[in-house]
Amino acid sequence: AEKFGIKQALKDLGLADINDGTSTGSDFFGSGELIESYSPVDGALIGKVKATTKEDYERVMSAATEGFKTWRSMPAPQRGEIVRKFNEELRRLKEPLGRLVSYEMGKSYQEGLGEVQEMIDICDFAVGLSRQLYGLTMHSERPGHRMYEQYHPLGVVGIISAFNFPVAVWSWNTALAWVCGDACVWKGSEKTPVTSVACQKIAARVFKENGVPEGISCLVTGDYKVGEMMTSDKRMPLISATGSTRMGKIVASKVAERLGKTLLELGGNNAIIVTPDADIKMTVIGAVFGAVGTAGQRCTSTRRLIIHESMYDKVKDAIVAAYKQLKIGNPLDEKNHVGPLIDKDAVKNYQNALTKVVEEGGNLIVEGGVLQGEGYESGCYVKPAIAEAENSFEIVQHETFAPVLYMMKYSGSVENAIDLQNGVNQGLSSAIMTNNLREAEYFLSVNGSDCGIANVNIGTSGAEIGGAFGGEKETGGGRESGSDAWKVYMRRQTNTINYTTELPLAQGIKFDL
Ligand code: UN1
Numbered sequence: 001a002e003k004f005g006i007k008q009a010l011k012d013l014g015l016a017d018i019n020d021g022t023s024t025g026s027d028f029f030g031s032g033e034l035i036e037s038y039s040p041v042d043g044a045l046i047g048k049v050k051a052t053t054k055e056d057y058e059r060v061m062s063a064a065t066e067g068f069k070t071w072r073s074m075p076a077p078q079r080g081e082i083v084r085k086f087n088e089e090l091r092r093l094k095e096p097l098g099r100l101v102s103y104e105m106g107k108s109y110q111e112g113l114g115e116v117q118e119m120i121d122i123c124d125f126a127v128g129l130s131r132q133l134y135g136l137t138m139h140s141e142r143p144g145h146r147m148y149e150q151y152h153p154l155g156v157v158g159i160i161s162a163f164n165f166p167v168a169v170w171s172w173n174t175a176l177a178w179v180c181g182d183a184c185v186w187k188g189s190e191k192t193p194v195t196s197v198a199c200q201k202i203a204a205r206v207f208k209e210n211g212v213p214e215g216i217s218c219l220v221t222g223d224y225k226v227g228e229m230m231t232s233d234k235r236m237p238l239i240s241a242t243g244s245t246r247m248g249k250i251v252a253s254k255v256a257e258r259l260g261k262t263l264l265e266l267g268g269n270n271a272i273i274v275t276p277d278a279d280i281k282m283t284v285i286g287a288v289f290g291a292v293g294t295a296g297q298r299c300t301s302t303r304r305l306i307i308h309e310s311m312y313d314k315v316k317d318a319i320v321a322a323y324k325q326l327k328i329g330n331p332l333d334e335k336n337h338v339g340p341l342i343d344k345d346a347v348k349n350y351q352n353a354l355t356k357v358v359e360e361g362g363n364l365i366v367e368g369g370v371l372q373g374e375g376y377e378s379g380c381y382v383k384p385a386i387a388e389a390e391n392s393f394e395i396v397q398h399e400t401f402a403p404v405l406y407m408m409k410y411s412g413s414v415e416n417a418i419d420l421q422n423g424v425n426q427g428l429s430s431a432i433m434t435n436n437l438r439e440a441e442y443f444l445s446v447n448g449s450d451c452g453i454a455n456v457n458i459g460t461s462g463a464e465i466g467g468a469f470g471g472e473k474e475t476g477g478g479r480e481s482g483s484d485a486w487k488v489y490m491r492r493q494t495n496t497i498n499y500t501t502e503l504p505l506a507q508g509i510k511f512d513l
Contacts, residue, residue, distance in 0.1 A: 010047070010096075030050035035193050037104060072181040076130045077131050086202065101115055106295065111293065111294055129179055159184055167199050169242045188221065239263070241265070265478050268427075274307040288326075295341050296401065307407065362393060367383070387405070417432075426473060430453065430454050452475065
């Protein structure tokens with residue numbers, strides 16, 4: 001860890017003592033068993049973090065519930081000012097936090113920095129939003145009446161996030177929820193607990209310095225049992241959960257039992273359609289980054305390439321050639337393109353997908369395999385693989401969180417490609433590579449992509465924070481981040497005021513006394 005600058009990064013983040021498990025994000029953190037975090041980069045221990053017990057959870061919830069009462073009364077632009085101060089700290093600590101994300105999660109250093117940049121961007125967005133939490137006014141059907149709607153803070157929001165974006169997804173939720181006047185309880189991934197503590201520490205410090213109650217930002221740590229405390233808790237009107245479809249279904253049904261709200265951002269099975277009018281150079285960059293970036297562990301990673309038969313061999317050869325150039329290794333070394341998978345279970349899933357696709361009749365054109373030897377001691381480094389496959393294969397229908405790309409052909413018009421691309425259970429991200437206006441517009445039309453994200457001449461991953469992020473079908477239907485995604489963190493109230501001395505009833509109903 002020392003040689004990767006992690007010791008210094010931990011020090012800069014105030015986590016020098018994280019190794020003995022005494023370093024906690026705030027008083028409301030945990031007293032349970034120690035969760036050890038090992039880096040997939042070199043297999044070394046990064047730190048130990050205490051899990052949240054039922055008693056800890058109760059303390060967290062009473063702090064959050066109490067804190068909310070103060071926070072909700074503070075004018076939204078003042079809450080925005082606190083988020084601005086938090087963002088100043090993120091800007092100051094971008095380097096060490098990005099480095100730690102890279103080391104604990106395994107994504108490249110550039111992507112670690114990029115992830116912190118997403119946090120900075122959403123905070124900027126949230127600060128502006130704090131003066132734009134607009135409701136509409138309506139014309140009442142009754143004389144002398146005024147009608148409008150307003151948005152009030154919702155309460156204590158539960159955030160469950162995954163290892164692959166260990167810090168950004170939290171911030172997409174919290175930065176908005178904070179300006180909306182909510183308190184947040186965050187369950188970070190137990191695979192990346194140290195980055196969670198780093199974030200919580202920054203928030204807790206800024207809040208303390210500015211006299212904000214501590215409970216506005218709380219962190220809980222642990223496995224699904226901690227998640228269950230949240231999903232079954234009536235004091236949490238909204239649970240925002242990012243992760244697998246399997247997890248999302250459990251969260252959705254638990255929260256629905258108590259008629260709470262969920263914001264779900266689940267699995268994807270993202271495809272790029274390559275038409276006869278595609279720019280090959282752009283296609284190669286988009287497809288290769290989409291498939292191997294973050295070692296294929298983004299929910300937006302490119303899983304499928306749907307290529308027109310007239311272009312198939314050309315595109316296939318160019319992509320296979322590009323795969324030969326890929327350097328796999330320590331993600332903190334900027335000459336490498338692909339880092340490790342998160343852990344050995346992920347390696348097993350990757351191997352399993354390669355076995356399965358061959359069993360189902362697929363053809364591996366870039367073989368893949370687990371790397372061994374110097375620099376690969378953690379056992380988490382794998383070679384990105386490509387298989388020619390059919391869309392109907394069970395394994396192709398399934399999201400494997402690894403750098404496995406499925407290539408398939410389509411013939412005829414773009415409708416056929418769109419049928420394939422929509423022919424999966426997930427609906428997160430999609431892309432078309434074309435310079436043909438008709439194809440591009442058809443892809444974006446009502447008859448086109450059924451996904452929450454549809455791009456033209458851009459790959460499937462790397463969305464900007466300004467748009468609403470999320471997808472349809474088994475992706476869960478939630479929208480996070482930009483546009484009007486903030487509305488889910490507030491409760492809407494419709495208000496009608498009568499400023500006359502009469503009491504006319506709506507719908508013209510007569511009721512004489
Ligand atoms: C995720 O993988 O959960 O669009 C989020 C992207 C990133 C976010 C991915 N901005 O690829």
